[in-house]
Structures are given as structure tokens and as C-alpha cells.
Amino acid sequence: MSERPTITVYIPSFNQRELLAETIDSVLAQTRQPDQILIIDDASSDGSQDLIRQYADRYPGLIEPILKDNNSGISAVRSLAIQHTKCDLVTYVDGDDTFAPRKLELEEQALLDNPEAGFAYTNFIFTDEHANPLHEWDTTNNLPSGDLSTRVLLREFPKGCLYRSELVRTEIVRAAGSYRPDQSIYEDYDIKIRISARAHGVAINEPLHTYRIHSAGLSSLRFATHADALEKLFEHNASIVESHNAQTKRAVKRYLSNAAWRVVRECAKREHPLTRDSLKGYAKRAIQHRPLSICVPRNLSRLGRAWFRAER
Numbered sequence: 001m002s003e004r005p006t007i008t009v010y011i012p013s014f015n016q017r018e019l020l021a022e023t024i025d026s027v028l029a030q031t032r033q034p035d036q037i038l039i040i041d042d043a044s045s046d047g048s049q050d051l052i053r054q055y056a057d058r059y060p061g062l063i064e065p066i067l068k069d070n071n072s073g074i075s076a077v078r079s080l081a082i083q084h085t086k087c088d089l090v091t092y093v094d095g096d097d098t099f100a101p102r103k104l105e106l107e108e109q110a111l112l113d114n115p116e117a118g119f120a121y122t123n124f125i126f127t128d129e130h131a132n133p134l135h136e137w138d139t140t141n142n143l144p145s146g147d148l149s150t151r152v153l154l155r156e157f158p159k160g161c162l163y164r165s166e167l168v169r170t171e172i173v174r175a176a177g178s179y180r181p182d183q184s185i186y187e188d189y190d191i192k193i194r195i196s197a198r199a200h201g202v203a204i205n206e207p208l209h210t211y212r213i214h215s216a217g218l219s220s221l222r223f224a225t226h227a228d229a230l231e232k233l234f235e236h237n238a239s240i241v242e243s244h245n246a247q248t249k250r251a252v253k254r255y256l257s258n259a260a261w262r263v264v265r266e267c268a269k270r271e272h273p274l275t276r277d278s279l280k281g282y283a284k285r286a287i288q289h290r291p292l293s294i295c296v297p298r299n300l301s302r303l304g305r306a307w308f309r310a311e312r
């Protein structure tokens with residue numbers, strides 16, 4: 001990529017009017033202005049669409065609104081954004097997060113300096129619901145670059161959390177395929193697996209965007225929802241898993257086994273009840289992925305307690 005590429009930023013929006021203006025303003029304040037800003041609203045009912053229209057009127061030719069009448073979920077919104085991307089590079093910022101002013105400038109330069117890379121990503125800052133900084137994602141100042149496929153597959157990044165808001169060559173995103181409509185959570189994990197299997201990444205250690213943590217986020221879901229979504233995700237990406245070495249494949253099986261055992265643990269602690277049939281299904285899944293896990297005393301103990309507490 002010898003010539004200056006063009007950049008699309010897309011913003012998914014759903015009932016975030018009170019936060020959305022700050023997000024849009026952070027994109028408009030970039031030292032390297034984007035060439036296209038897509039704002040896709042998923043049928044908000046809080047006046048977000050009126051706000052988006054106001055911004056589109058103020059920045060014609062730059063901000064392009066896509067205002068949906070019916071809610072279709074985040075995977076469909078992200079796929080729609082990729083379909084409407086007109087530029088060489090694409091990135092995103094969710095409607096409650098923000099970019100630091102040099103985010104696009106430094107990521108674009110990283111890709112110009114590393115033409116073999118397909119995407120660039122940066123450090124970021126976690127904030128609370130009120131945008132107060134909590135901590136940086138990475139504190140080592142040594143984020144990895146190069147072939148990140150195994151790291152992404154096993155989530156071997158700081159705090160077990162994947163990078164976010166990466167700047168990607170659009171052709172690579174499209175080659176990886178659409179966001180899957182049946183992946184209601186972990187849709188970002190899913191596509192990162194497919195992108196990192198096709199392209200190397202380049203890291204920037206400076207924190208250049210924020211990620212807002214909500215009390216009603218993913219961590220609030222019962223773990224059966226997580227375990228089922230992870231099972232589906234790895235089924236979808238079975239061919240990519242198979243392309244890795246035996247050690248990585250064992251690690252994936254251990255990851256899925258542990259996820260199923262965690263559902264059993266929740267039932268044993270009465271955090272989320274299961275029927276006995278469902279409990280048997282999760283225990284069977286855990287053992288299929290990792291047969292010797294049934295020999296772990298705490299797993300046997302939890303399974304016994306969960307059995308007596310499960311609904312008949």
C-alpha cells in the first residue's frame with residue numbers, strides 16, 4: 001500500500017443517545033480524518049435516529065446514516081456496515097466508546113510501514129459506565145505483532161480480552177466472510193479468528209481508544225449462554241482449529257471443557273438452575289472434549305451437588 005488509503009469508520013448504534021454524540025465527536029476529531037463515517041442504528045427508540053440525522057445534515061458526504069426500522073442484532077448491523085464500506089481500510093467504534101485523536105493516524109501509518117500486515121490494533125483504556133478511566137488493557141508495553149492466529153484462537157492477550165476497534169484492510173474482512181447472524185454474542189471473537197487466520201497484525205502500544213464496561217454486559221449473562229455460544233463458534237471455525245498444531249487443538253478442547261464444567265458449577269451453587277437433562281448434556285460435552293476431566297475431584301463433586309439441585 002504505497003498510496004494513501006481511504007478509511008471507513010462505522011458506528012453501531014442502539015438506544016445510546018446520551019453517549020452517541022461523544023462517540024461521533026471523537027471520530028470527527030481525528031488528526032487523520034476518515035473518508036467515510038457510517039452510523040448504523042438498529043431501530044432505536046430513544047431518539048438516537050434524530051441525533052444521527054442532525055449529524056448527517058451537518059456533515060454531508062462524510063457521515064452516512066443507515067437507520068433501520070426493525071431491530072436485527074449486532075451481527076447483522078456489523079455485516080451491513082461492511083457491505084456499505086467504500087474504503088480501503090475499515091474500523092469501528094461502538095456507540096458508547098470513543099477514539100483518542102491520533103487513533104486513525106497511527107494505525108494507518110503502522111499499516112503503511114508494514115505492508116505485509118492486514119490489520120493494526122492498539123492498546124486501550126477500560127472505563128466505567130460514567131466514562132471514568134479504570135485501567136489500561138495492556139501494561140507491558142509489548143503487545144504482539146505478526147501471526148496472531150493462535151493467540152486469537154486461545155484469547156492469549158492481556159486479561160484474556162481480545163483487541164478491539166482494529167483497522168483492517170477491507171478486502172481481508174470481506175474474504176473472511178460476514179458476521180454470523182446466529183452468533184448473538186462473541187461475534188467479534190468469531191470474525192477475529194477468521195481474519196487472523198488470513199492476515200498478520202501489527203500492534204501499537206499506545207492506548208488510543210476506550211472501552212466502556214457496563215454492569216449489564218456479557219459478564220451478567222448466565223454461563224450456559226457463554227458455553228453454548230463458544231461451542232457454536234468453534235464448530236463454525238473447525239477447519240481453522242484443525243490447521244493448528246496438536247498443542248493448540250488440545251488447548252481449544254480444554255477451553256470448551258472448562259466452559260461446560262463452569263455451567264455445572266453454577267448449577268451446583270444454585271446460581272442458575274438446570275434440568276437434569278440439561279445438566280447431563282453439559283457434563284457429557286465437558287467429558288467429550290476432555291475425557292480425563294471427569295477424574296478431577298472438584299468436577300465430580302460439583303456434578304454430584306448439581307444433580308441433586310437440578311430440576312427434575
